[in-house]
Amino acid sequence: MVEFRYRSDEVTEQPSVTLDAFLDQSNATAVRLEPDDDARALLPFLDRLTLIEVAFPKYRDGRGYSAARILRESGYRGELRAQGDVLVDQIAFMRRCGFDSFAPEASLNPEAVARALSTYDHVYQKAADTAVPVWKLRHG
Amino acid sequence: MYKYDHYDQALVDARVAEFRDQINRRIAGEITEDQFKPLRLMNGLYLQLHAYMLRVAIPYGTLDSRQMRMLAHIARKYDRDYGHFTTRQNIQYNWIKLEECADILEELATVEMHAIQTSGNCIRNISSDQYAGAAADEVTDPRPWAELLRQWSTFHPEFSYLPRKFKIAVIASPEDRAAMRLHDIGLELIRQDGVLGARVFVGGGMGRTPMIAPEINPFVKADDLLSYLEACLRVYNRYGRRDNIYKARIKILIHEIGADEYRRQVAEEFAHVKTLGIDPPLAELERITAFFAAPAYDAVDVETDRSDPDFAVWLDQNVKPHKQAGYAIVNISLKPIGGIPGDATSAQIDVMADLAERYSFDELRVTHAQNIVLPYVAKRDLYAVWQGLRDAELADANLDLISDIIACPGLDYCSLANARSIPVAQKIATRFADMDRQRDLGELKLKISGCINACGHHHAGHIGILGVDKKGVENYQLTFGGSGAEDVSIGKIIGPGFDEDGVVDAVEKATEVYKALRQGDERFIDTYRRVGLEPFKEAIYG
Numbered sequence: 230m231v232e233f234r235y236r237s238d239e240v241t242e243q244p245s246v247t248l249d250a251f252l253d254q255s256n257a258t259a260v261r262l263e264p265d266d267d268a269r270a271l272l273p274f275l276d277r278l279t280l281i282e283v284a285f286p287k288y289r290d291g292r293g294y295s296a297a298r299i300l301r302e303s304g305y306r307g308e309l310r311a312q313g314d315v316l317v318d319q320i321a322f323m324r325r326c327g328f329d330s331f332a333p334e335a336s337l338n339p340e341a342v343a344r345a346l347s348t349y350d351h352v353y354q355k356a357a358d359t360a361v362p363v364w365k366l367r368h369g
Numbered sequence: 370m371y372k373y374d375h376y377d378q379a380l381v382d383a384r385v386a387e388f389r390d391q392i393n394r395r396i397a398g399e400i401t402e403d404q405f406k407p408l409r410l411m412n413g414l415y416l417q418l419h420a421y422m423l424r425v426a427i428p429y430g431t432l433d434s435r436q437m438r439m440l441a442h443i444a445r446k447y448d449r450d451y452g453h454f455t456t457r458q459n460i461q462y463n464w465i466k467l468e469e470c471a472d473i474l475e476e477l478a479t480v481e482m483h484a485i486q487t488s489g490n491c492i493r494n495i496s497s498d499q500y501a502g503a504a505a506d507e508v509t510d511p512r513p514w515a516e517l518l519r520q521w522s523t524f525h526p527e528f529s530y531l532p533r534k535f536k537i538a539v540i541a542s543p544e545d546r547a548a549m550r551l552h553d554i555g556l557e558l559i560r561q562d563g564v565l566g567a568r569v570f571v572g573g574g575m576g577r578t579p580m581i582a583p584e585i586n587p588f589v590k591a592d593d594l595l596s597y598l599e600a601c602l603r604v605y606n607r608y609g610r611r612d613n614i615y616k617a618r619i620k621i622l623i624h625e626i627g628a629d630e631y632r633r634q635v636a637e638e639f640a641h642v643k644t645l646g647i648d649p650p651l652a653e654l655e656r657i658t659a660f661f662a663a664p665a666y667d668a669v670d671v672e673t674d675r676s677d678p679d680f681a682v683w684l685d686q687n688v689k690p691h692k693q694a695g696y697a698i699v700n701i702s703l704k705p706i707g708g709i710p711g712d713a714t715s716a717q718i719d720v721m722a723d724l725a726e727r728y729s730f731d732e733l734r735v736t737h738a739q740n741i742v743l744p745y746v747a748k749r750d751l752y753a754v755w756q757g758l759r760d761a762e763l764a765d766a767n768l769d770l771i772s773d774i775i776a777c778p779g780l781d782y783c784s785l786a787n788a789r790s791i792p793v794a795q796k797i798a799t800r801f802a803d804m805d806r807q808r809d810l811g812e813l814k815l816k817i818s819g820c821i822n823a824c825g826h827h828h829a830g831h832i833g834i835l836g837v838d839k840k841g842v843e844n845y846q847l848t849f850g851g852s853g854a855e856d857v858s859i860g861k862i863i864g865p866g867f868d869e870d871g872v873v874d875a876v877e878k879a880t881e882v883y884k885a886l887r888q889g890d891e892r893f894i895d896t897y898r899r900v901g902l903e904p905f906k907e908a909i910y911g
């Protein structure tokens with residue numbers, strides 16, 4: 230279930246299909262990536278997708294962070310959802326990698342999430358969000 | 370030295386507040402140990418055999434006297450009056466109380482220090498050459514680059530849940546004092562046609578499968594470096610193995626797909642990443658570089674008075690040439706005979722801080738061999754520095770000799786250990802306590818790990834000792850022929866293992882074979898490489 234969403238458009242009602250099913254000529258607009266899936270397989274179809282759900286079966290498995298960035302770097306603007314073993318202390322990193330909705334398996338405390346997202350005012354590196362890295366602030 | 374601006378400081382302060390909150394939630398029972406574990410590990414806090422252990426980052430091993438005094442203060446106030454300097458140029462405290470951890474970090478933050486990313490599957494503290502800025506053979510000072518990498522890797526959103534931990538070393542000299550090619554990424558800064566850039570080595574490491582990093586790119590320009598590293602890490606994050614913790618380091622990925630295939634994938638990823646504008650402008654490197662400007666040298670070159678024989682021995686063994694005439698590099702050995710390698714008491718740490726402030730332009734370095742360096746000492750002050758060290762029992766003249774042993778904490782502290790490392794180091798050092806005997810043996814790097822994880826770099830020892838568990842009894846394997854320097858190599862096991870006293874005897878026999886067979890000024894490792902294992906084996910097992 231989507232607990233946190235940082236978008237203003239309507240939630241996609243269509244259930245997401247597996248990458249294989251999607252590539253099999255499906256006309257689906259929502260797809261789910263497992264950690265093993267290559268996010269780049271979706272690049273030709275980004276325009277018609279409204280939801281990409283990235284699975285995190287274990288929080289330690291960080292492949293989904295790269296998947297998210299690759300999708301955003303390639304111009305994907307639809308909903309990018311992290312689903313699974315998503316913990317409060319990961320949300321800020323996930324936001325920076327381009328995720329804008331979260332469906333954690335174990336429900337998270339909204340206050341704790343808000344706090345985690347506002348802990349740091351600045352970032353050191355450019356990522357898939359709009360945060361301006363400090364090197365840019367230092368040099369204008 | 371680098372100084373934090375308000376951005377750097379705010380980040381570290383926020384981290385302390387965040388961790389304090391996490392600790393409070395743990396103490397209040399709001400989160401379980403299981404949930405707390407990844408959080409504390411992101412802050413360098415391990416649970417060991419007897420207590421919590423806190424690892425504090427010393428970025429690229431560089432610190433000033435104020436920071437050094439803070440390390441002493443922490444040892445005095447929160448630990449048992451000593452700290453342990455590690456092979457990754459950090460410091461560890463072995464007896465930390467969870468309730469005090471946030472206070473410690475808060476105190477550290479007041480002197481621009483932290484424990485961020487000193488554990489966990491992220492990019493760890495960047496290591497470098499302890500002689501940076503002082504070495505005659507350096508192409509440039511590697512520390513500004515290390516600082517640039519520190520900032521880039523701090524809270525990197527994509528690379529905080531890598532398959533395994535990730536260690537980067539940066540050097541800028543042909544002589545490798547940082548075991549650069551035994552890191553996940555090793556960078557050697559070079560100048561090509563006047564342009565500064567880096568040779569990039571990827572996939573080195575120790576642990577249970579030691580590997581020397583192959584060269585993945587002979588030259589990456591300065592302004593492409595972060596994009597290139599980002600590409601290196603991304604390929605690893607996507608394709609590194611996650612099914613088996615023992616096969617999760619990047620060295621295994623590169624071993625399995627081959628350096629050529631990895632290089633190809635990185636090149637492809639780099640072509641994409643380079644379009645994203647993630648490289649800071651060169652102005653940022655220049656800003657950082659300005660902090661590392663040469664100190665205001667003012668001493669003239671003098672002949673050092675060698676009339677005190679103890680001083681003369683120390684001078685020959687522990688003092689190295691400097692790029693600036695009139696100056697020298699002083700190595701402080703943390704390997705007193707019979708002591709614990711890398712340990713220093715609060716009082717000793719304070720003495721080193723005082724000497725640095727007075728005689729070394731306020732700077733110190735930690736070395737991967739668990740020693741300390743005063744990088745900028747005027748030759749005219751060498752005798753005074755030596756006297757100060759001697760009075761604090763810090764003047765052991767054994768740099769790079771057989772008693773300058775690297776040893777991990779082993780079974781005395783570590784929950785993963787098979788065997789004790791510290792007593793073996795103490796016995797070997799004691800056996801070879803005679804200085805003339807040690808000096809006659811010359812450079813001999815002996816390194817001890819208490820288990821296959823190789824925290825004590827045994828694979829890179831001219832002589833390596835590995836603690837194994839043999840049916841519940843501590844047992845030690847010997848390896849010969851390793852090196853972590855520019856002649857990098859991995860040691861080979863010489864035969865069946867020994868008990869604690871047996872391994873000390875075997876080491877002694879090996880040194881006798883060396884003495885009998887050496888030619889000219891060959892070091893132990895040179896003789897071993899020339900004659901091979903047989904004569905050693907015969908003497909030890911025959």
Ligand code: HEM
Binds near residue numbers: 576826
């Ligand atoms: C006492 C707590 C410690 C624990 C639990 C610990 C654990 C480990 C483990 C599990 C590895 C193997 C990682 C792998 O191969 O993937 C490792 C490697 C290493 N550790 Fe430690 N360690 C400890 C202390 C130290 C200390 C005190 C030092 C420095 C003296 C150190 C330096 C290293 C180094 C240099 C490596 C090798 C890195 C490589 O494989 O490339 N560790 N440690």
Ligand code: SF4
Binds near residue numbers: 783785787822824
């Ligand atoms: S080598 Fe083994 S025993 Fe030694 S510190 Fe590392 S994990 Fe512990």
